[in-house]
Amino acid sequence: xxGLIGREDIDEVRSRSRIDxxxxxxxxxxxxxxxxxxxxxxxxxxxxxxxHVRPSMGRYHCFGCGESGDVFEFLMKMxxxxxxxxxxxxxxxxGVQLSYTGAPSGDSGSVRQNILEMHQVAADFYxxxxxxxxxxxxxEYMAGRGFEQQTLDTFGVGFSPQGWDGLLSHLRGRGFRVExxxxxxxxxxxxxxxxxxFRGRLMWPIRDVTGRVIGFGARKLFDDDQxxxxxxxxxxxxYHKNKVLYGLDLAKRPIAKTKRAVVVEGYTDVMxxxxxxxxxxxxxxxxxxxxxxxxxLRRMMNDDATAEVIFTFxxxxxxxxxxxxxxxxxxxxxxxTSVVVEPGGLDPADLWRAKGEGAVRDLIESRRPxxxxxxxxxxxxxxxxxxxxQVAAIRAVAPVIAGIK
Numbered sequence: 001x002x003g004l005i006g007r008e009d010i011d012e013v014r015s016r017s018r019i020d021x022x023x024x025x026x027x028x029x030x031x032x033x034x035x036x037x038x039x040x041x042x043x044x045x046x047x048x049x050x051x052h053v054r055p056s057m058g059r060y061h062c063f064g065c066g067e068s069g070d071v072f073e074f075l076m077k078m079x080x081x082x083x084x085x086x087x088x089x090x091x092x093x094x095g096v097q098l099s100y101t102g103a104p105s106g107d108s109g110s111v112r113q114n115i116l117e118m119h120q121v122a123a124d125f126y127x128x129x130x131x132x133x134x135x136x137x138x139x140e141y142m143a144g145r146g147f148e149q150q151t152l153d154t155f156g157v158g159f160s161p162q163g164w165d166g167l168l169s170h171l172r173g174r175g176f177r178v179e180x181x182x183x184x185x186x187x188x189x190x191x192x193x194x195x196x197x198f199r200g201r202l203m204w205p206i207r208d209v210t211g212r213v214i215g216f217g218a219r220k221l222f223d224d225d226q227x228x229x230x231x232x233x234x235x236x237x238x239y240h241k242n243k244v245l246y247g248l249d250l251a252k253r254p255i256a257k258t259k260r261a262v263v264v265e266g267y268t269d270v271m272x273x274x275x276x277x278x279x280x281x282x283x284x285x286x287x288x289x290x291x292x293x294x295x296x297l298r299r300m301m302n303d304d305a306t307a308e309v310i311f312t313f314x315x316x317x318x319x320x321x322x323x324x325x326x327x328x329x330x331x332x333x334x335x336x337t338s339v340v341v342e343p344g345g346l347d348p349a350d351l352w353r354a355k356g357e358g359a360v361r362d363l364i365e366s367r368r369p370x371x372x373x374x375x376x377x378x379x380x381x382x383x384x385x386x387x388x389x390q391v392a393a394i395r396a397v398a399p400v401i402a403g404i405k
Contacts, residue, residue: 126158
């Protein structure tokens with residue numbers, strides 16, 4: 001981790017960040033008198049503006065719901081970022097070079113920034129390659145799944161060429177060092193030198209909550225690819241899979257506005273859900289939904305007890321295990337947790353392709369409390385026609401019932 005940001009740097013970032021400009025990217029503000037602007041509150045539904053911004057004071061306040069704070073607090077609540085992330089984001093915007101105290105050697109803000117820039121260049125490269133003749137199989141795959149160009153552009157879907165050093169050569173040509181490319185997770189060191197981590201794959205850029213590319217998810221396309229079906233960026237100074245939710249950069253505002261999050265299982269599920277109007281959809285990246293993901297959504301929904309998190313699981317054994325895992329994390333939420341399982345076993349992407357947008361929306365609305373699903377799947381494991389089976393089922397569900405909030 002980087003060390004602490006100096007107090008002087010924090011004050012400098014605050015003074016150089018006009019709160020009306022930052023808030024104005026999220027809220028349509030109008031003049032409301034001397035040093036006062038107002039608009040519809042982004043934190044609750046209202047028809048008459050009660051959200052006020054005071055530029056000279058660098059503060060905002062909503063007379064409707066009581067939310068208030070400075071420019072850092074606004075970003076923390078709107079985008080679900082930490083204080084440090086809010087400072088870093090505004091520092092980058094304002095051109096302030098942050099200094100850290102107690103920062104470990106080799107892990108500074110400049111290293112992070114270099115990797116972030118590298119990933120944006122890589123994302124652009126993969127997008128360009130997607131239009132090349134060599135990427136015809138990638139285009140055919142996405143077209144076969146029903147996705148149009150506009151959606152591919154929104155999610156930045158790309159293609160990594162099959163050669164060994166296509167991206168590596170491109171990044172080196174842009175001035176990035178091989179060692180840094182490896183540190184960023186985009187290259188692997190072999191006995192004969194470095195080579196691209198992702199080759200001949202369909203590419204999804206994984207973005208942080210602010211929209212910066214921090215990693216990639218990759219699906220293999222060719223039969224001679226001996227690697228796993230899905231391959232993700234490894235742990236890097238900017239990418240930690242347990243702290244990332246795919247699609248959150250697009251879903252953050254709908255989640256904050258509606259106080260609802262929908263957790264699906266894959267990249268195409270997120271895409272299909274958003275197309276269908278379920279714009280609160282996010283997915284984990286090659287890992288189970290865990291405590292860090294809970295923390296992210298809690299920040300997004302401002303720890304609102306009326307909020308709701310809806311999980312979509314397959315009806316198979318793996319889906320049931322995922323539901324049990326999610327229920328284990330249920331107590332970490334203040335929000336209510338629900339689950340939906342498509343009777344035919346279709347995931348949101350397949351359901352959207354087969355039956356359309358309305359079917360996806362209907363699926364989400366058919367949710368039921370997560371604890372009910374867990375109880376039913378637990379009881380189903382026992383023979384209820386015998387006394388022994390009934391007793392065993394009761395013992396198995398007792399901890400579940402005790403955990404219901």
